[in-house]
Amino acid sequence: MRSATVPFTETIAITVAKMIDDSLLDIKREPSHSEIDFLINQVKLTHADPKKQGQNVGKFKRIRAVLYWALENDVQAGEKLIKRLIDTIRGCGGFREESSNFVGKEAITNAIDAFRSEGYVFSLIGEIQPAVLDNLSEKEMTEALQAYVRRARKGSADAALLAGTGKDLMEAVSKHVIHVKWGQASSNQSFPFLLGQAFTALEMATPQMRAESNESYMKRYERSLYELGCSVNAIRNKEGTGHGRPFLPSITQAEAINAIQAIGIVADYMLMKLQNTQ
Structure with missing residues (x-):
């Protein structure tokens, strides 16, 4: 199709x-x-x-x-x-x-x-x-996800759902990170757990990690990114509308575009950390 x-x-x-x-x-x-x-x-x-x-x-x-x-x-x-x-x-x-x-x-x-x-x-x-992501090499997968991230940061709804496949961009990035860092496919867990695994694999901070007095200010930023990712996922339209709309009908178009851009920000940071740790 x-x-x-x-x-x-x-x-x-x-x-x-x-x-x-x-x-x-x-x-x-x-x-x-x-x-x-x-x-x-x-x-x-x-x-x-x-x-x-x-x-x-x-x-x-x-x-x-x-x-x-x-x-x-x-x-x-x-x-x-x-x-x-x-x-x-x-x-x-x-x-x-x-x-x-x-x-x-x-x-x-x-x-x-x-x-x-x-x-x-x-x-x-x-x-x-x-492109069928499952058929791509590790390098090609990273490049393909980066392309979707660039589009999501511009507010493209198509990119938020990986061009209509129904798979969430943050979910795809999280699974890719876990596979690259730990060499295993993620089990069928809740999204907050999956995102937390990916953050941990990248040595990024989550709200579950106690803040240290001398830690980098970026750790606070990473905790905020985790919360942002979970909040955007919570307003995802899990049932689907048949029109490619990734968010609940109660969300306005302007709010949806902003949320898609948020997906791009979280996913972009994760891929940047992945590249920097390879």
Whole structure:
């Protein structure tokens, strides 16, 4: 099943914009400017479109400008636009060599590399799926989790649940830490216990550890991170809604984005400690 949303970075923005570019060709490829109008309007980014501001720009510069604005101001809208652009390119035959709309082998190779660095698989026919984490090496797993962390810190709900797999990012990071440090898979324990195991493996402080008079101020910070991780997990929507919403319906969208960013902060610190202790 294809992912409902996709990762969104500067590299991916340029890669996808290049797929639209036909300025150096003798023929004009689809999607057309009118189709791009429709896609930009769908994700409510018309105000960032230079064409709507009276500028006469080609498809590449147009898409690049909109996506760069989204990177700075509305990541979720940018994710949606990337997904819609790729779906449209595929629908126009952009990934078939015999098609007049073929984007080219180099553009596809660039997309494969760009999405791989974010923990995704981009196929030769333009389909995008999360990498199967269980099949990755230890180094690849760490890199994939770091990619999800970067997205979570920007508030991406998709990243909080590992691209719709239902597995919580902090849970995945905790299990990875325990496997790397202790060489064993974690048993089916409660989340606070699992997170506590991972903190212990990284020699991080938890509220269960008595504070020492001469300990580092960072130990207090680590205890706060543990409490933050447990509090975010407590508002997780364990039942699921079928719409990829990771938190309880009583949580507002703004609160959910803030909580997702908190997941990114906790997971980021854990992966940083893991790298520093290897």
